[in-house]
Amino acid sequence: MPRWKPDARVRLIAAAVELFAENGYENTTVIEIAERAGLTKSTFFRHFPDKREVLFGGGEVAALLERAIEDLPAELTPREVIAAALDAVGSQTFTPETREFSARRRAVIADNPELQEREALKGLSITAALTDGLVRRGVPELAARIAAEFGALAMDIAYERWSGRGCGDDFGVVARRALDEVYEASTQS
Amino acid sequence: MPRWKPDARVRLIAAAVELFAENGYENTTVIEIAERAGLTKSTFFRHFPDKREVLFGGGEVAALLERAIEDLPAELTPREVIAAALDAVGSQTFTPETREFSARRRAVIADNPELQEREALKGLSITAALTDGLVRRGVPELAARIAAEFGALAMDIAYERWSGRGCGDDFGVVARRALDEVYEASTQS
DNA sequence: CGACGTGATGGCACTTAGTCCCATCACGGG
DNA sequence: CCCGTGATGGGACTAAGTGCCATCACGTCG
Known part of the structure; x- marks a missing residue:
């Protein structure tokens, strides 16, 4: 015992x-x-x-993103790198078993400014991780930062949809779709 | 007395x-x-x-952005709206007299996580203000959000350059240049 | 078999952020 | 001359977060 x-x-x-x-x-x-x-x-x-x-996994997601990008083949475009990174998060962090937890977590954060601050900072660390990963692959700083912003935006949208209603789809699928929408819309901005 | x-x-x-x-x-x-x-x-x-x-002006900047966008002619593109909004901030908030204060403020924030959280949240409120302003002008939600991200990114870059060294240029000038760079780089992402 | 180090925990004292409520007192108007 | 108003002072209180030391099961080593 x-x-x-x-x-x-x-x-x-x-x-x-x-x-x-x-x-x-x-x-x-x-x-x-x-x-x-x-x-x-x-x-x-x-x-x-x-x-x-207690509601945030301490750099876990950012670290995962960095590692995932590290292991990718060299000839991918920034967009493909980001897509792969989102897949990694979907298969290793935002898994179906954690969906319900994520939904409750999101609700709690949504009505508390103090938690929104922490969430905002985590968002920055995710963007920074993506940017870093791209820069290390030779993508120019600013282009990397923009691709990272796209990725973070897609992740936000996907997280909202995925945790929101039980749409059944895996996070990776939702995220890839969101990323496509983001790139599509970026031509009208 | x-x-x-x-x-x-x-x-x-x-x-x-x-x-x-x-x-x-x-x-x-x-x-x-x-x-x-x-x-x-x-x-x-x-x-x-x-x-x-005490280091943040309480929704001041976000409110200014909303007001500035409100007063703009209707036929502008999202990009032009964002550029005008950045000009407004440069002429009404980040004026030459506040540059030195901004520099010290930035240094303090830079080495304190607690302050970085607040800064991150303010960043979100700025993005939200820009998005709102664009959506009210009929820009589709996602395109508005992306243009807003570009604007916020340009503002970050400009704030860093403007407060960093005494480059002499007005914030508006630095910000417009940054915005151009962002849009240019977005084609390579 | 017994001593010992280790590691996760309990417990307590302390500082500081932040809240609440009431007292104070210059100022301007009647 | 009195009174309302508004910005301030002050003190009690709660809760977050820190630091230090005590405790005690467990495994290991002699």
Whole structure:
């Protein structure tokens, strides 16, 4: 019998999402989250640097994007690189099992400015990761940054659609479609 | 003789930027800022909703953008609308007198994640304002969003160049140049 | 078989951001 | 001369986040 139940981190995340959904983010204290997970405030802050981060996977997505781009063949266009990166996220992070969690998470973030700030910063880190990946492949800085913005925009749109209603499609599929729309619309801007 | 010295808000901002530059954002307490401005913590929070906001003009820029777009002739292309909006910011917010303040402000934000979050959120509100303005003129949603992203990107680049070294050029000029570069590079992405 | 280091946790004290509410007091108008 | 108004002062309070030390199961090593 282990002294502590396993998966403290996972339990904290689950408890947090539950409580945020029940009472709202602002009306939930870290102590309440920890107690519902059978832990204490100390332990909470050992797993997450702050209360917001319990809803964000700490550079996980950005790191995944960088790695995915690294492994791609050299002759792809920026657009193809971005598309492949979105696929990687769809197959490794935004999987069908996490869809429901994502939907609740999105709802919580949607009505809290503090969380929107964190989300906005994560968005920047994603754009930066995509830009970096492209620049390392020889794409000129500005063109890379723009392709990255397109990718981030497609990801936003796809995340909204995918987590929103149960459309059934995998994230990768939704994201590729969104990316096509973005490139299409970019000619009218 | 007035009971209180005027411009409490301005004094708070000045005190904050000074202290942040001297000791860093994290090592500066709200009480210290207030005291240097000859005021108290209570008064600080009466003027700003939180410590971060002392460095941000509260929806000011976004509101200015919306208004500027409102007043433009109807037959302009999205690109021309964005360019005009950037001009407005250059002539009404990022004026030569505020350049030095902007430079110090940028340096403070650059080494503090908490402030970068706020900055990221302000960026989103700027993009949203541009998108809204374009949509109200009949530009399709997605095309508007992309043009807005281009505008925000140009603004970022321009803000960096303009506040960075004393290049002498007005913000509007720098921003228009940046916008041209962005549209040029978008064909290679 | 027993001592020991390790690692995840509990617990407590402390600082600071941010909220609330009430007191104060110059100023202008009646 | 009195009174309302508005910006400020001040103090109590909550909650986020930090730091340090204690605890104790587990595996390992002697």
